[in-house]
Amino acid sequence: MTQHSIEHARGSGGDRPQRHTYGAVSRGRLQYAQVYEDPLLEIEALQPGPGRSLAIVSSGGCTALSLLAAGAERVVAVDNNTTQNDLVELKLAAVASLGSKSASEFLGAFPSSTADRWDVYRDVLRSQLSDVARRYWDAHPSAVRDGLLGAGAAERFSAAAAAGIRLAVHPRARIARMLSCRTLEEQRDLYRREWDTPRWRALFPLLFGRWTFRGSFWGPEVHAAARSGAFADHFRQRFERSLTAMPITTNYFLHFMFAGRYPDGALGGLPPYLSSDGCAALASRRARLELADGTFTAYLQAQPSASIHGFSISNIAEWLPASAIDPLFSEIARTAAPGARLCFRNLLGWTDVPPAWRGTFVPRAESATMFDRDRSTIQRRFVVCDVQPPG
Structure with missing residues (x-):
């Protein structure tokens, strides 16, 4: 970042997004600094455009900001962990x-001096934040200096795994050769000759075995799958697909996992919100984002009926208690405008529409083929539903 860019940005804050609280919230650690879901699928499914209001799980903010950049009239990013919305504020x-x-460079997609990042935060961005977000980032200077994209618990786990891979599985030079492949044929040849080794295959039971998913946060189904090796097999297969069946030049998920940065100069190699067009769009649309601190259901309960045109709930149904699933789908059905769509994903579990709502939420046939284009490496499933009027 140059001094010219800092001076150009100084005082260009524009309208801030609104931020509201809905019910009880938590102040947890930053779990995700990035969203490990390809936002191109949500953009295709939810068709952001004039007059369309969307409600999205915040997480790392990438999907919400990409949908806003793609032209949505209004995007509400919802998270019960207020720290996630502090991140979305600063990213925006x-x-x-x-x-x-x-x-x-500021976010950490590309290298920059650590002092420069803090200077930009202090001199340019801090004044544009709400009081709650400002207090959080003032208290976490190392996350800013090191680059926000690596600041979450998920990113620290990924960085530790990547360090282990470089130490014991694949040297830096081999990783660099894989990331520099220009064709699928090159990727497949390198994978077959040098990548798919016994050490590579042994890595997944270590990373995704029973010890990774210990603790009460995960339900008994997750514990059982971890013990059986199902998760290790799933993640190994997903990585094999990403390394052999999808172009690596634009897969910023893989580049960040293995190299700690996004691909440089590749068309489509950045999340949509970080592209030149995306940043330009967000500069004029920032007031169209609302940040909602609270559960997705609590937010929807405060909204008028038939007022929202698209919903993206990520994989939250995997970790919600069973008693919370029906109220969530009930509120989505109530607040859905005519022609609304719902997107949800699965990472570890499997989400079914509650029986009482299967006539309301109708999965679209193209969900599976859309998922075939997902670059995010770790996701298990993507579903798009048309929301039909009740009755």
């Missing part, structure tokens, strides 16, 4: 104020 301020190159 960065991309709307700095432009693609400088915002990418």
Whole structure:
């Protein structure tokens, strides 16, 4: 980031997004600094455009910001962990104020001096945040200096795994050769000759075995699958697919996992919100984002009927208690505008529409073929439903 870019951005904050609280919230650690879901699928499914209001799980903010950049009239990013919305606030301020190159460097998609990042936060971005977000980031300077994209618990786990891979499985030079492949034929040849080794295959039971999923947060089904090796097999197969069946040049998920940065200069190699067009769009649309601190159901309960045109709930149904699933789908059905769609995903579990709502939420046949284009490496399933009027 240059001094010119800092001076250009200074004072260009524009309208801040609104932020509201809905019911009880938590102040947890930053779990995800990025969304490990390809936002191109949500953009295709939810068709953001004029007059369309969307409600999205915040997580790392990538999907919400990408949908807003793609033209949604209004996007509400909802998370019960207020720290996640602190992240979305700062990401939006960065991309709307700095432009693609400088915002990418500030966030950690590309290298930058650590002092420079803190200077940009202090001198340009801090004043654009709400009091709650400002207090959080003031208290976490190392996350800003090191680059926000690596600041979450998921990213620290991924970075530790990547360090182990470089130490014991694949040297840096081999990883660099894989990431520099220009054709699927090159990727497949390298994978077959050098990548798919016994050490590579042994890595997955270590990373995704019973010890990874210990604790009360995970339900008995997850514990059983971890003990059986099902998760290890799933993640190994997903990585094999990403390394052999999808172009690696634009797969920013893989690049960040293995190299700690996004691909440089590849068309489509950035999340949509970080592209030049995305940053330009967000600079003029930032007031169209609302941040909702609270559960997805609590937010919907406060909204008028038939007022929302698209919903993306990620994989939250995997970890909600069973008693919370029906109220969630009930509120989505009530608040869905005519022609609304719902997207949901699975990472570890399997989400079924509750029996009482199967006539209301009708899965679209193209969900599976859309999922075939998902670059995110770890996801298990993507479903798009048309929301039909009750009765």
